[in-house]
Amino acid sequence: MKAGTMATLKCNALCMSFDGVQALSDVIVELPTSGIVAIIGPNGAGKTTLLNVLTGFLRPEAGQVFLGQRELTGLPAHRIARLGVARTFQDLRLISLVSLLENVLLARPNQKGEKLLHALFRFGVAAEESKNREAAVRLIRFVGLEGKEDQPAGELSYGQQKLLTLACCLATEARILLLDEPVAGVHPEMVSQILALLRKLRDEGKLVVFIEHDLGAVRQVADHVIVMDQGRIIAQGKPNEVLDRPEIIEAYVG
Amino acid sequence: MVYAMLAVSLDLLAGHTGLLSVAQAAFLGVGAYTSALLVTVLGASFVVGLLGSIVMAVSVSVAVSVPSLRLQDNYFVILTFAFQMVVGDVLNNWTEVTRGPRGIPQIPQPVILGWHVTSHLDFLILATALTCFAYFVVFRVTGSPFGRVLHAIREDEMFAKAHGKNTLYFKVVAFAVSAALAAMAGSLYAHYISYIDPTSFTIMESILIISMVIIGGAGSMWGPLVGAFVLVTLPEALRFVGLPSAIGANLRQIIYGSLLVIMMVFRPRGLMGRYGFGR
Amino acid sequence: MAQMVLRCGVDANVIFLLALGFQLVLRTSRALHFAHGLAPAIGAYSAWCVVSQLGGPLSLGCLCGMFAAGLFGIFVESTVYGPLRRCGGTARTLLVASIGVYVVGQNALSIAFGDHAMVMRSSLIAPLNLLGAGATTPQVIILVGGLLIGGVTHGALTRAAFGLRVRSLANDCELAGLYGVPTERIVLVTMSFASVIAGFIGVLMACDGDLSPAMGLNPLLCAMVAALLAESGRIMALAASSTAISCAQKAMGWYLGARWQDTAVFVMLIVCCGLSTTGWLGQKMCRRRSL
Numbered sequence: 001m002k003a004g005t006m007a008t009l010k011c012n013a014l015c016m017s018f019d020g021v022q023a024l025s026d027v028i029v030e031l032p033t034s035g036i037v038a039i040i041g042p043n044g045a046g047k048t049t050l051l052n053v054l055t056g057f058l059r060p061e062a063g064q065v066f067l068g069q070r071e072l073t074g075l076p077a078h079r080i081a082r083l084g085v086a087r088t089f090q091d092l093r094l095i096s097l098v099s100l101l102e103n104v105l106l107a108r109p110n111q112k113g114e115k116l117l118h119a120l121f122r123f124g125v126a127a128e129e130s131k132n133r134e135a136a137v138r139l140i141r142f143v144g145l146e147g148k149e150d151q152p153a154g155e156l157s158y159g160q161q162k163l164l165t166l167a168c169c170l171a172t173e174a175r176i177l178l179l180d181e182p183v184a185g186v187h188p189e190m191v192s193q194i195l196a197l198l199r200k201l202r203d204e205g206k207l208v209v210f211i212e213h214d215l216g217a218v219r220q221v222a223d224h225v226i227v228m229d230q231g232r233i234i235a236q237g238k239p240n241e242v243l244d245r246p247e248i249i250e251a252y253v254g
Numbered sequence: 255m256v257y258a259m260l261a262v263s264l265d266l267l268a269g270h271t272g273l274l275s276v277a278q279a280a281f282l283g284v285g286a287y288t289s290a291l292l293v294t295v296l297g298a299s300f301v302v303g304l305l306g307s308i309v310m311a312v313s314v315s316v317a318v319s320v321p322s323l324r325l326q327d328n329y330f331v332i333l334t335f336a337f338q339m340v341v342g343d344v345l346n347n348w349t350e351v352t353r354g355p356r357g358i359p360q361i362p363q364p365v366i367l368g369w370h371v372t373s374h375l376d377f378l379i380l381a382t383a384l385t386c387f388a389y390f391v392v393f394r395v396t397g398s399p400f401g402r403v404l405h406a407i408r409e410d411e412m413f414a415k416a417h418g419k420n421t422l423y424f425k426v427v428a429f430a431v432s433a434a435l436a437a438m439a440g441s442l443y444a445h446y447i448s449y450i451d452p453t454s455f456t457i458m459e460s461i462l463i464i465s466m467v468i469i470g471g472a473g474s475m476w477g478p479l480v481g482a483f484v485l486v487t488l489p490e491a492l493r494f495v496g497l498p499s500a501i502g503a504n505l506r507q508i509i510y511g512s513l514l515v516i517m518m519v520f521r522p523r524g525l526m527g528r529y530g531f532g533r
Numbered sequence: 534m535a536q537m538v539l540r541c542g543v544d545a546n547v548i549f550l551l552a553l554g555f556q557l558v559l560r561t562s563r564a565l566h567f568a569h570g571l572a573p574a575i576g577a578y579s580a581w582c583v584v585s586q587l588g589g590p591l592s593l594g595c596l597c598g599m600f601a602a603g604l605f606g607i608f609v610e611s612t613v614y615g616p617l618r619r620c621g622g623t624a625r626t627l628l629v630a631s632i633g634v635y636v637v638g639q640n641a642l643s644i645a646f647g648d649h650a651m652v653m654r655s656s657l658i659a660p661l662n663l664l665g666a667g668a669t670t671p672q673v674i675i676l677v678g679g680l681l682i683g684g685v686t687h688g689a690l691t692r693a694a695f696g697l698r699v700r701s702l703a704n705d706c707e708l709a710g711l712y713g714v715p716t717e718r719i720v721l722v723t724m725s726f727a728s729v730i731a732g733f734i735g736v737l738m739a740c741d742g743d744l745s746p747a748m749g750l751n752p753l754l755c756a757m758v759a760a761l762l763a764e765s766g767r768i769m770a771l772a773a774s775s776t777a778i779s780c781a782q783k784a785m786g787w788y789l790g791a792r793w794q795d796t797a798v799f800v801m802l803i804v805c806c807g808l809s810t811t812g813w814l815g816q817k818m819c820r821r822r823s824l
Binding site for chain 1: 398399400402403405406409410412413414415416417418419420421
């Protein structure tokens, strides 16, 4: 993990198609080492596909993904996660039957207790567990879900579940967070809570990349905006410059 | 008792990890035959036979699972089905080694550190000890962080992967442990009955074991035990009622087949289980 | 040699037809229809009843067999799969239920007819000579039937309106329902189609070989593997994978002895899994978004 601490995530000429539909064409992105980047675009622009390729859930047909000097293309998703690139899902994947604490504990990296021998014989697992537990509680507090640690995750409201997925993402200690629609469908009060969290994460030196449709949210927090349409990147830049351009508005509305 | 061990071994795989396998009887057979052959042909002791069968089962399971666990779970079931049929065939046809349908007779009774296991009571003690061991293993594994990941895989594998867990490793290990426990049961079975032949290790056996897990309840400690108990006493109960044994065997299977269907519709968690296969 | 090719072709067709039905049911009913292994047996036993007990002609027996198998399929779909799907069953619960159905069915057949293998006798089963290989009528029917049914199904699925509805259902059942596709009816139709074909195969298999309650199990295994290898659902892919399995079986049988045929099927599957993550002629097998 040390070697990649300040490495940038970038990709080169990515191409991907599904059943004849070109989801990504020649996508070239270089992300900063920290900050908040928003990826916007109409439905079907390829935003989630890009996320999937960057995190290893899909293998691109052409092009490469790099983290610093290290090539990520073709690595399995869990390896990429361990290298410091974590993500959330648009359809809120969680383990709904277990508690919040268990969900976050799961996401903690490098657990000795996960090896079979240690599961059976438990050398030093207890100490590690309590350390992880403290970290998990801290994270749950950070996202504002304090007090609910032992509730089953399925009982939370939609917005609260989004906060939980953020906590799980943070639990992996990844420096680069790729969030798929973190505020979509969420109560407006909770939206500002989530945006405030994103700002805090930026201040801690993390890179937050999020896909969003809510342009207001994008204007509020993003340092940099990438606009996609039909599998291509059609604009990049500061929110104020990009979002007011007529062709961008047309791509969204037209 | 043997069935309790088998049920809990499958439960680890199916109940806790969410991977349904139709091949438990195959591993039972692998264990039984390995053990029997080691003891009869090479003159090894019971313990060595037991360990040998575990090693064999683990190697076979890893060889099978590493390529195939990359598939979607439902296709994995088909694969275990195929594996079960193949093992059945091998046991039947590889006559040079397994003596085919004639089976392996006269498996000697176990001798463990000077203790001659001869009477039924002795066997019961041995069986209980081994079953407790199996339960202990499953209990420890599922209560640990390793078990936590297994449960995550059961519900949403992508979540586990997105948070850095190498799900293939976990699935392969779960499968291997499950196979090892089944082989242990096989070893015990071979020595208890002292004669084994391929007909005890068919797909119908596997389905019986699956039924025990499902009817008793998947994903819990007592579930497989209850399931094993219910399904083992059932034929005894039928015999009590006075049905001719030819029909009895079929009827027993019909009963647990229907129970499977009924359970799925009304209570997929089983009698005491915690996992409803997604419902 | 010609004999082997013939056998290969016949078996390939058997597998193909069973796999076709299996895959259709999988895509529309979302069930891994393990009980499909019963349909051939049901068809065969019904035909046997007609022919041996009632003295009817084989053609009538065949029709009865197909009808019975179709009924069986409809019964399973409406009493088991349908209700399970409606109260939230997943593919796994459907599979377990299917296994239960199979167990019940096979044992019921055992109780009714006994476990020993029986033979279907009829004057229609006479040896023919086909390009130097001795063939029986049932084998020829299987060969021709396979090609015909495969062709018709392919045509129906790709060109007919009904086929479009089936494919849309297979793709996204909620969406299809929203668009007014009569989902339940289509599921029933595909299930009966699949079961009828399986019954047909069962009758012919019984003419050609033996008849026992578990006769469908081995062919089912091969059919499932074929369906797995040709996940894309294209008929050509299915035909190709069925042929490949049949050839592999015969090859293994030729070199190592007939007993190792099933091993061939399994090894083939493992090799295909190990070598790549894509179905043989289809889309990616793993890392797919869930249904």
